[in-house]
Every structure is written in structure tokens, then in C-alpha cells.
Amino acid sequence: MLPISRRNLLKAAAGAGALPLLGAGRAAAGAADATAPARWVGAGTFAYVYDPSTAGGPRYLNDHTLIKARGRWHLFSIVGDSAPRGESPDSTGEIAFAHASAPSPNGPWTTHADALTLDPSYFGEEHLWAPHVVEAGGRFWMFYAGGGRTGAAISLATSADLFTWTREPSGPLFRGLAARDPMVLRVGGEWVMYYTELSGTGGHHVVAHRRSADLLHWSEPGTAFTDATTDTTVSVTESPYVVERDGWYYLFIGPRGGYEGTDVLASRDPFRFDLAGYAGHVAGHAVEVVADGEEWYASAAGWFRNGLHVAPLYWRDTPPPWQSPDNPVAGLDVGGRLTVFALDAADRSMLRRVQLDPDTDTWSPWESFGGPAGAVPAIGRNTGGRLEVFSLAPEGANLHHRVQRPDGGWYEWEEFGGPAGAAPAVARDAAGRLEAFALSPGGASLARRRQGSPGSLAWDPWEPGFGGAAGAPPVVAANADGRLEVFVLSPGGAGIHHRWQEAPGGAWTTAWQRFVPRPAPHLGWPRTAAAGSPSPPSDRRAWGPSPGGSRYRAAAGTSGCPCPAGAPPPRRSPPTPTAAWRRSPWRRAAPGSATAGRPPRAEAGRPAGSSASPASGSPPPPRPRSTPPGGRTSSPSPPKAACAPASRTGRAAGGGRGRPSATARSHPWCRAVPPSERGVRISPSESRVKAR
Template identity: 45%
Template sequence: MDGINMRRKLIAAAFAAATVATAITLTTQPANGQPAERAASPTVGARPFTHLYDPSVGEREPWYINDHTFIRDDAGTWHMFGITHAEPANDDDEDTFAHATAPSLQGPWTKQPPALHVDPAYGETHLWAPHVIKHGSTYYMFYNGGGPDATKYAISLATSTDLRTWTRRPGGPLFRDGAVARDPYVVRIGERWVMYYTATSAPTGGNHVVAYRTSTDLINWSDRAIAFTDPTSGFGAGNTESPFVVYGNGAWHLFLGPRGGYAGTDVFRSADPFHFSLDQLSGHVFSHAAEVISDGGQWWVSHAGWGQRGVWLAPLDFGGGSGRYADEAGTDPSDRVLLVSGVDGRQEAFAGAADQVWTRYQTVPSGPWSPWAPIGGPRSATLSAGRNADGRLEVFASGDGRVDRRLQVAPGGGWHAWENFGTGAHDLTVAQNADGRLEILASGPVGVFHRWQTSPNGAWSEWTRFGGPANALIATGRDAAGRIEVYAAADGKVERRRQAAPSSGWQPAFEPFGTIDGLTHIAAGRRPDGGLELLAGGSAGVSRRAQDGPSGAWSAWQPFDGPAGARVHVGRNADGRLELFASTAGTVRNRWQDGAGWSPWTAFGTGAIGIGFGTNTDGRQEVAAGSPNGLFGRYQRVPSGPWSDWSGIGGPGMR
């Protein structure tokens, strides 16, 4: 029997297998009154699927889409490519990649001419499982091209500059592997590209595995290594198909199927993107050939396959109550202007004016804004915010010698009145634990203090001494293991303290973390590979420290150029790249991740009195800045793309 027909029989056998999920609990030492027990693996799941695209439209018979991929171009148009064939299924004859486009991920999707046809001159017997990424100005499509020997299947490459015309790599396949190596997925982790794919432990069979290889140029790939081994074995396909590795809610997640049925995908959670095991099971999604997609503000998971009438889409929840970027909440330092996204995707803006706090909100996600309105609270307030596990926003305002708190009545709804939350703070910021609990840190004359929710969405502890320097500037980040890191800076010295375990106790004390001449501000952000970046403004410009990969070792402080004496903020593009903003009384400048490095600094505007950054549901970043004549705003015209000009957005004058 040939390898391809064996694949179909092994898939059918896999449908009968049941997967048993086991609950895992870690016990940790309590500290500062925080919980002593936590769930080791937050449950990953999906909300109901909706029908996205039917390839049968305009055809004489029903068609299907199987393994597929999504990508958004620079103009904001979404593209989908996938295995396609008329029903009934025949993977021997899957010789074309379907192509469809849409103005948004949710559609409407329009069928386009096929993207690629099988080419026997390359030894291709079929076309399976495309995956498309962009690097520089080029789109790279990785796929399985089959071949006469299933023990040496080809992983091949085609490239394009417009996502419509594709050219195969002249040198032939990138590499061959078996048994029936297929379903490539490529992602950037640290300084390397990583390709995950499904195979068996030996070319002639063995355990079903997820293999991976690494590359620095997307052309030359290392020898294989193994990221996951399943106890099942055989020749060809098994239950490690469609591997997909993404970072969310403080950990790496591996999606695999079919498990527990044709429309079944298991999710495994790990702090290490190169090592997953069966005891790290973290959830299950009723999906076949699952793709995990981000539109810049929400995670989604897709479903397709034989007899499924095309492609389906559902919001994905990494645990903790939301599929939005809850793990990024509260990582930006406080300021007098604040933008924060609610659970329904609408942004709300707050400005700490000389008389009180003012606010306005988007009337629909990514849409127009309401007028500004005064809401009370301290004068000339410094603002920070977090989003509860249930989606309710909390805003904190420090001014007039006190800290006030304001809480949404319901997710996406109205607000309670301000309540006093403590004495005034030199600086404050909100972080979110891996289990969804918010934590606020505030500095004053005797150091840093903190309060935390005793349960997700629940009551708050009392203020507790946290240590650190007096009247410090504060920033927080969460590493790839889910641990909060706190950075406190004063008198040119930076100190760090981090959690000993996610959502649990802290290391005993702050530790020195370097010096910055004339230090003016600090901010933290997390790269797409999970590594943290720490930025500081100073008299010589901006300085930078960076983790070497997820939860990795830190570099020394390095000059990062930019304006002297700046406040620094970190934004995130829809494609995951960080964007850095440095603002002074006279100028705002920005630079962004560009491949493995960073762009040069560019002029972004004149000086601002407070500056806030937010993200629309369609992935476009938005900026609001205060001035004596009211607030001004800029927004990205397309996700991850160029910015609009500054324009007045009303609101109170700020001094």
C-alpha cells in the first residue's frame, strides 16, 4: 500500500481514539497573602464557530478546504490559501491550492483564481498544507509537495510579492523527511526562524511526532529535532497533524489534531516552545486543521476539512476569561492620557486634566468616538488601567494626594462612581497575573507598595510594603513563564523584582538592574517570541535591555539612541512587532522592530503633555496626546502600516 493511502487509513483509525484530559495543580508557597494554589494549565477553548467561507459557491458540486493558512497584506486585505478538492475527499488528487480574499477576517470572502498547481517537474504528486509568512517585501509559502517515496516527502517553498503570482524555489525542495513529513508551520522565535511539522520518529514509521528545524534565512534549514512525541505509532499520518505553536496568556501553546475525533484539536501548554509533553494538556478545541490567527486585538481559531462545507471561525480563549491580549494588560507605564480596550473591543480614552478626569469612548469597535465628558476624580491625575478576567475595566487615578479607582459595572457597560483607593503616589501601574488577578503597584516617599485581587474579578487586599527605592518610576512586564517582573527606577538606578512563580509569591527583595544617567522614564514590552524588552529614557537618549528569548538571560544596558530626557512607551503592531515611542516637551519620535532588528528613529510629532496608546479591533494602533489646546490623535491607516497625520480630537486643554 502506498504512503498516501496509508495516510487516509491511519486518519480514520485516529478518529476512534479518545484523549483523556487530566487536571494538574501546582502548590506554591504563599507570600504577601496571595493564593497558595493555582491551576498549572489554564484551560484553552473556543466559543461557537461561525461559517466563514464555502468554496462550493459557483461550482457544480460541493468542494472542501482542508489545511489552510491566513495572512493580511499591507493594504489590510486578508488572504486565505488551502488544500481544496471536490467532494468526496481524495487526498491523492489534491493538486491545487485555493485562494480567497476578504476586507476583514470575518469576511465577506471572495474566491480568487487558484494560487498554485502541482508541478510534476518538481516531483510533486499533490499539494498539501500551505503556510504563508511575510519577511521583508516577500511572502513565503511553505508546503508539502509529496513525491513517489513517502519516506522522503518534500517540504517546498514558493515566493510572491503580491500574494497572487507564486514562483517555486529554483533549487527544488528545501528538504525531504519522512514518514510523510507535512503540515509545515513557520514562526520567528528569538533570532531564528522555526519550522514545525508533523512526521514520524523514523522515516519508515515509529511514534508520531512534531519535528522542527531552524533557519536564519528561510532557505537553509538545520537537521530535525523533536518538540513533541506521541505514544501512538505507525507509518504516515497520525494525531500530530497541523502543528501550530503560538504564545498567549503567559505560555507557549501547541495545537495538534486530529485528537478525540476528526474535528478535534488538543492544546498543550509549555514555558519552552521546543518541548511539549502529554502531561501539559491545557485544552481542547472542536476543530480540524486548526489555524490560530490574530487580528491585532483578538485571537481566533479556524476549522475546515472533508465534508465541513468550507472554513469556520471562532474566538479563541487562552484561559483567564478572554482571548484578547489580556497577558499584555497593564505593561505600559502610567501617564496623564490613557487608552484602554474593553472586552467588546471598543477603546476608551481618559485624560487627567487640570480640573478632573475626562473621558470618551468608541461607539463601535474601531469606529467613531463619543464626545468628551468630565467624570470627576483627582486633578492633573496620572492614570493607569487593567482589565479583569471577566472583561470589566478598572481605572486608577493618582492626584490631589490620593489614588482613586473606578470600575465598570459590567463588561463593556457603564461605570461605578470613583472610590478612594489609597494615598497619593509618585507613580503607579497595573499588572495582570497569569491567573487573571489584577495587581497595582505605587511608589511613594518610603518605596513601592502594592495591592492585589485575592481572586480573579474579586476583592482587593490592603496595601502592603513591596520594597524598592523611594519615589520610583515603575514599569511591569510578564515573562514567557507567566511571572510578573517589576522595574523600579530612581536617582539613575534601576532595580528589579519578579515573581518566584506565576500568580504566586515574589523573590525576597529588589535586585540592582543597572544605572542610567539622568534617568527620566522606563517601559517594558514583550516581543512576539516571548522575550521581554526594557527601555529607559535618560540624559544621553534611550537605553535598552533585552531578554535572550522567552524567559531568557538579560543583555547589559545598551545605547538605543533617540531624544534625551524622554518618556518611553511600547506599542504592539498587529503583526506582533513592537513599536517604541519616546516623547519630550519638544518632540515625539518612534522606531519599530524591522525583521530581527529595529528601524531608525523617525519624527512622530511635537511635544505632548501626556500620551496614550491603544489598539483597535482591526489591529490598527491609535495615539492620543495632550496639549494646552486640547488633545490630538494619530492612527495607523492599515494594521502594522503607516500613520495618519495629527488631527485635533477635542477634549480638555492640559498643562
């Protein structure tokens, strides 16, 4: 029998479950359900707080647990040796639990001897995964996944002091098909264990639950959450964590939207969660949630993060904006010069840099361009060759828009609509008009807006019912004949759908179609290589991480470019598509590399983006323990430019430009629209999207 790795553990899962229609999401569900969750969940920036590396080399953490006892926080975690760049570790080598302690979740952390090491003589134990520790009856109880040749096992070890652990003499508590990642919560007068499992051989991935009165004897399993997929990769339905707050139960489940993403689902019933309860997203892998007094924290780790990361967790009345990587964006301006836009790590202001001479690689200094911003901007190039920049305001309050003048200068920022959940996707259609596609707060729907005429400063009103609920911001690109196609991840990451123009510059298909033959939550959100971007214009198609995310490929393709994308390697090839897709001609930097998350080259002026120090939230390359996590390195902040609406003369009336009126501000997407459109709000029936 093969050693039990996550790869072999999930080999039995197979099949292509049918994907339901793109739904109306939590916003629509709330219209019919008076018990919609009271709070949304979001997290701040993750700070790198603990490096588990030793003199023997760099190490990583993965699934972990935090517990406060006797005035100190204790960390127990999967630990393993980091793999070379572009490769992923072998989970069969995860045979110990790291242990560290600190006065607060943010550290400073002190390393202790590993808490538990593999014992093959203990009922065939083959690995040590996903510890979770609770305190009860004067003892500490560690639940973990221990594997075994007779089935995946959930095991128990106990301790009186958190340093010396003794396995339960009677053996594992229970076994399952793929039982792993246990988490235990006190609910009423009993204990409830949540863990990930399969519904059956070849079945769905589920979050299972069992009940106990004494932490030793557990009931038969029930199902708390069922994933839409029966896919066999490792990146589905892992690391469940449940928190109770004000009578609501919040399930944190990942990976969603990529390897480093966790969705939050809310429910009144701790034994039943579904996608209709979507309550937020946290940009981390294997997220754990703890409270320290009045402060809440989310912790995260992973194969490519080199240790523990901690962020403040926020309970919100409004949906959090989508948390996307702070990568720069670039395009050719009206003068044919490359222009790069990025965010300053210190104050989130927007920065701009222009290529002065491509032959000598000479660039202008970084200069302030506006802000602060809630996300890296999106850019489009209109029919006159002028750049147009679209920016999300902090907290997704609204969208802003700035247009390049024919002489190369820039008009002032103006409001473009809102609120929004992310910066829009932008492309130019065959008629020469730019079109923008935006995600609403909480991913409840998609909206579309089109330029009134090619190169015009005026835009048509928003079309709020262009799409239903989505699991991530959309992407858009043009076909060879100029027809636009939009790609979107469905809620929960269960698949990808697309919609396209039926004729160049014409109407759109009335129904969304499935883009992948089976649900594929491990793909993350799709990406496109569009005209006017640094990517080759011939590759106008959707791209996303391959299964496991280690290589970028056409979302339905069979070949990926041999470049690390900061996620595990493919575990199983996707189904063969009906059309051949070429290999990607460009490469992406691995997370933690010298170029990841920051703009290219910075010889002149100061660099933008985040530093590679642990406190900035971006991990350094693997390094020995002798270099402890340090503080952020940042240059002085540039002067801020007000990112505020401004009037512009000569624009068409009703075109959505300039400072909106008080009436227009009530519109959910467009801040300045014709009187006939003002006050329009999208209803669940208006946002239905069909799939064949």
C-alpha cells in the first residue's frame, strides 16, 4: 500500500458533478430569509510573525492551532522542510508538530522542542497533520490526523503542561475515508468535532461533524457542509474552523479562490452551513481564528509562507472588499510608453512610473498618482490610445476613474459608481468602446458599464443585472474578431462560467455557460491576457492556476507554463478540452521571490509595493533561523493626491461623469445616471443568470 499522502488520500474521489446556475448569493437569499447573518467577516494585512527555521535549514508551517494558557499563547503546527523554489514539499514528510509560545499572537515567539513526533508503532501512524488543542478537565487535549494503513485516522494526545504529550492508549478515536483536519468546539452542553471527509468513495468533499460528552467517545458522523465538487486534488475543503459569535456560527473553509484563500459561511445552526450564508473572505491558507480580550485575530500558514502570519480579524456591518495580490499593472500610454501603476506599502497611495527609453531601460521616478486605494487599479486603453485608470476606494466605498489627455497629461479623478467589491475588469470591444465589469459588495452580483462612444468621456449607466453571485472578481478579454468574453468563478469556487458577445460590439448571450467540464474550485479565479497589457495580445483567453496551482495554464487547457505560482503542484490533470490551448509565453514570480508583489525595477526614485520583511506580510525567501523576523522597511511616503470626484467641462449630460447629485448617490452602482435610471436597485429576480 502506498504511504498516505494528501495525494493518495484523495485518489478515490472522482467524477464530474453538475454545476448549478450562478446563484443570487447571500444578498438575494437575504431578501427571502429574514435571518441573514448579522455580520460580515474580513481581515487586515497579514504580518509575518514567526519563522520556524532551524540551523539545519528553512522550515514551513501548515495547518496549526493557537491556544492561550497560563498567560501565554502556544502554537502547535504541521512542520516540514521547505522545498526549493518552484517545487512543493512532500506531505508524507510531515512527521512532527512544531511548538512555540508568545505573550501575544503577534509575538515575539519562542521556539520549543517539537511537541509530538511520528510513532509508526502507534496503530500504524504514518504522518502527523493538523493539530487542534482544547483545554478541559484540567488537561489539554490535542486532536490530530495520524493516518494509518487501515484508514485515515483522527487521533488524540493529552498533556498537563503543553510540553509533554501522551497518545490515547486505546488508539485512534475513529477512522474514515479521508478524515483529517479536526477542530473541536464547545456547543451547548457537548463537544462538537468538525473535520474534512468524503461523502463516500468517489463522493463529495464534506465538512463532517461528530458529538461527544467526554472528548473520548464520539458519535457517528453527520454532515455540516457539502462541497459541490468531487474533484481529486488536495486543494478542496480543508482546514474547517468554526467560531460562535452572538448566536451565529461562522465556518472558515478553504482553499477558496486559490491556495491562499478562505471563505466564511454563517449559520444559526452549527450543524448546517451552505453557500447562501457567505459572509466574507480571508486571504490566507489554513486560517485559524482566536480572540485575545476584545481583539480578534486570523492566523495563516502554508507550504510557501515559511512560518506563521497573523492579521486582525474584523466583524463588519458591510461586506469586505476583495483582497487581491498587490501586483502592479502596466500598459502603453498615448505616447506609446509603458506606464506602471502600483500601491505604496506604507499608506496604500497609488504610484505611477513611466518608461522613458526602452532601449536603455530608463524610467521616471515613482510619483504619487492618487489614493489611498482599496486595491491595485485596473487599466484600459481607449480607441485614441489614451489610458483610463479605474480604482477601488478604501473599503470598497465606490469606484474612481481617471483618464489620460491627448497631450499625455491626466484629467482629475472622478467618481465612477459604487459601492463595489473589487476593482473592475476592463476591455475594449470591437466598436472601440471600453467596457467595465464589476463585482458588487460581498460578491452578490456582477454589473456592466460601457463607454457611450469610442474614446468618449461619457459612459452609459451601469447594467446591474449582468450576472448573479460570483466567487471572485471577473476577468474579460477579446476574441480574434473583437467579441468580448467575460469569465467568472462561481460561488464557493465550484466552477468557472463565461458569457460573450454574439457579434463584434453587439449584444451579449442571454445565458452564462459552463467553461470547465466539471467543478474545479482548486483553479482559483481565472485571469486573462488581453490586448494593451504586457502579455502577448495573441493570448486573449482565460488563465488560472492549474490543479494545485503550481503552474499557470489556460483555464480549460492541458498544458501549463513551467513557472511556479506559489501553490502545490498538479495532483491530477484536468479533463481534456475540446479545443487545444497553447503554452503560456510569459512567466510569473513565485510568492516570496524578490519580484513577487512589487513593481519591476526601481533604479530611479523609490520602489513601490511591499518590502520582503516579515512584518510587511510578504515572506522572505527561505532562510535559517539565525535571521529572525524583522520590521518593515519602507521609504518615506510620497505626498498624497486627493482621490476625489471633480467636475469636467465639455462632457455629455447624463454621461455619468463629474460630481454626482445627492439623488444619484443613492444608486447602488452608478453615482450619476439619467433621471429615469436613478434609484434603481437590483432584485434577486433581476440578477438571475442561466447556465445550459
